[in-house]
Amino acid sequence: MACSADPNENLAKAEWRIREAAGRGAQIVCVQELFRSQYFCREENADLFDLAEPVPGPTSDCFSRLSRELDVAIIGSVFERRAAGVYHNTALVIDAGGELLGTYRKMHIPDDPLYYEKFYFTPGDLGFLSFETRYARVAPLVCWDQWYPEAARLAALGGAQVLFYPTAIGWHPSEKAQHGAAQRDAWRTIQRSHAIANGLYVAAVNRVGYEGPPQHGLEFWGSSFVADPFGQVVAEASVGGEETLVVECDPRRIEETRRNWPFLRDRRIDAYGGIVKRVID
Amino acid sequence: MACSADPNENLAKAEWRIREAAGRGAQIVCVQELFRSQYFCREENADLFDLAEPVPGPTSDCFSRLSRELDVAIIGSVFERRAAGVYHNTALVIDAGGELLGTYRKMHIPDDPLYYEKFYFTPGDLGFLSFETRYARVAPLVCWDQWYPEAARLAALGGAQVLFYPTAIGWHPSEKAQHGAAQRDAWRTIQRSHAIANGLYVAAVNRVGYEGPPQHGLEFWGSSFVADPFGQVVAEASVGGEETLVVECDPRRIEETRRNWPFLRDRRIDAYGGIVKRVID
Numbered sequence: 256m257a258c259s260a261d262p263n264e265n266l267a268k269a270e271w272r273i274r275e276a277a278g279r280g281a282q283i284v285c286v287q288e289l290f291r292s293q294y295f296c297r298e299e300n301a302d303l304f305d306l307a308e309p310v311p312g313p314t315s316d317c318f319s320r321l322s323r324e325l326d327v328a329i330i331g332s333v334f335e336r337r338a339a340g341v342y343h344n345t346a347l348v349i350d351a352g353g354e355l356l357g358t359y360r361k362m363h364i365p366d367d368p369l370y371y372e373k374f375y376f377t378p379g380d381l382g383f384l385s386f387e388t389r390y391a392r393v394a395p396l397v398c399w400d401q402w403y404p405e406a407a408r409l410a411a412l413g414g415a416q417v418l419f420y421p422t423a424i425g426w427h428p429s430e431k432a433q434h435g436a437a438q439r440d441a442w443r444t445i446q447r448s449h450a451i452a453n454g455l456y457v458a459a460v461n462r463v464g465y466e467g468p469p470q471h472g473l474e475f476w477g478s479s480f481v482a483d484p485f486g487q488v489v490a491e492a493s494v495g496g497e498e499t500l501v502v503e504c505d506p507r508r509i510e511e512t513r514r515n516w517p518f519l520r521d522r523r524i525d526a527y528g529g530i531v532k533r534v535i536d
Numbered sequence: 537m538a539c540s541a542d543p544n545e546n547l548a549k550a551e552w553r554i555r556e557a558a559g560r561g562a563q564i565v566c567v568q569e570l571f572r573s574q575y576f577c578r579e580e581n582a583d584l585f586d587l588a589e590p591v592p593g594p595t596s597d598c599f600s601r602l603s604r605e606l607d608v609a610i611i612g613s614v615f616e617r618r619a620a621g622v623y624h625n626t627a628l629v630i631d632a633g634g635e636l637l638g639t640y641r642k643m644h645i646p647d648d649p650l651y652y653e654k655f656y657f658t659p660g661d662l663g664f665l666s667f668e669t670r671y672a673r674v675a676p677l678v679c680w681d682q683w684y685p686e687a688a689r690l691a692a693l694g695g696a697q698v699l700f701y702p703t704a705i706g707w708h709p710s711e712k713a714q715h716g717a718a719q720r721d722a723w724r725t726i727q728r729s730h731a732i733a734n735g736l737y738v739a740a741v742n743r744v745g746y747e748g749p750p751q752h753g754l755e756f757w758g759s760s761f762v763a764d765p766f767g768q769v770v771a772e773a774s775v776g777g778e779e780t781l782v783v784e785c786d787p788r789r790i791e792e793t794r795r796n797w798p799f800l801r802d803r804r805i806d807a808y809g810g811i812v813k814r815v816i817d
Contacts, residue, residue, distance in 0.1 A: 362804045362807060363802045363803075363804060364802060365802065367796075367798070378804065382807050382810075383807065383810075399802065402732070402733060402797070402799045403733070403799065403803065403804075404685030404686075404689065404729070404733055405685075405689075405803070405804075405808045405811060406804075408685065408686075408811060409807075409808070409810050409811065409816070412810060412811075412813060412814075412815050412816040413810075413816045414815075414816070414817070437766055437767075437768055440767070440768070441732045441766055441767050441768075441797075444725055444728050444729055444732060444767050445729045445732045445733060445767075447725050447729075448685070448725055448726045448728075448729030448730075448733075449729075451683070451722045451725060451726045452683060452684070452685055452726060452729075485718055485722055486718075486721070486722045486725050486726075487718055487721070487722075515648075516683070516722075517648070518683045518684065519815075521644045521645060521646065521680065522644070522684065522686070522814070523643045523644060523659065523684075523686075523687075524811075524812045524813065524814055525812075526643060526663050526664065526690075527686045527690070527811050527812050528812055529663075529664075529690050529693060529694075530686060530689060530690065530693075530805075530808050530811045530812075531805045531806075531808050531809055531811075532693060532805065533693075533803070533805055534693050534695075534800075535690070535693040535694045535695070536695070
């Protein structure tokens, strides 16, 4: 969805869309990253910490009520105020029935022109987690995490059947013509590769719309999709329009894929120790 | 290339093709996996250990001579006899000038119908390595390794600028119609993702041709390719025909890509320890 400057309006829209998804049979619903506001990390402005909220707090309370009413699990996204001076980019996992199963605090924090996230978000300290919801075991990961095979692997080793990536990624207007197609393709490819490497489903949920001043804002590229355990894209939204995708994910496909392409069987865990090094020099 | 049952004929063909590549300006040449024979792992037959050779040995000697004559680095592939009962699927790295810089013994060993590699190959014990050749720092990895993000990451952290994957992968005739396109696409996607995640070049060098009895053999799918540091395929061979790709890889593209998409900067090395577990349960 596209977001306005009004957090209540965005929450109302998300609620409406969650109801729509549930009405169409969804069991687990994921919203996009930081859906309650425009993507405020386009600038470094200390006043914008006002957008943060505690967890539990207004957004988790609203989603708990909704999940109880609709019998759906919800993966939310909030700008979390944990303490004065300690804020996180946090995903919520609420089970069908309304229980807040836990949170995931974004572990990989970007910092690039118009994505000044290191100013706002303390890197997560909860590690890579998965949660057993009524319908499936899910791992929430957030946006920049999607570029890290380690994150996907650790979630998979923890038993996740579906990786959910609430996301806010888009084009710089000045780069789109030259690099835009390659950027979106790389984004899609790396996430499909997590499905392949780990034999599980991947769902990427991205923002749409243009935010910021002409030529100096961001055009979020939508393209939300679900990839199956062999990396095939089974549903995909458009670049520019709001959409609710409802996609069936069959756990038998995970079993079947991992039997036929048994990558997890042959991992050389005796030889991966160097992964925890910055550079091997 | 396609391979016959005659190891000397295959070596002569490889030599001819290396000369062709050098004549077209190649500086580093990579041959396909186990190019000296047909892909013998289609069956478990102890007599086929006769195909193995020591390192240094006939193939490395031949490639050393060639690399000295042509001033090219060569990444070779041999069925290595290391000791009675200890055989490896080994890549050779020979620098321009003829020096054998070292070997890489395939770390991830598959075992699936018609790919009975665990019968033949002891898993590698040298870890994931990269080698400084005259023209670039390269990491040889072999076939099944291509499905493992850990292998690509470790090679990248060691400074590799290009990952080379000598490969022998193909379709089961009975599966091709239903799954063939998805299998080849997954193979391409996971390797492109290594280029993206690590900001380096990836070169996959696969066999072509049909080997084995009709309906019970393997149709190797070729499709050798080079991906740039953003995962874009910059050159690609056909599915069925022999081809020599000569592709320019510019180290400035690595620098530029990693500056603009600085994934390596933000790795959470404090939180990746679980990668060395089989399953986190």
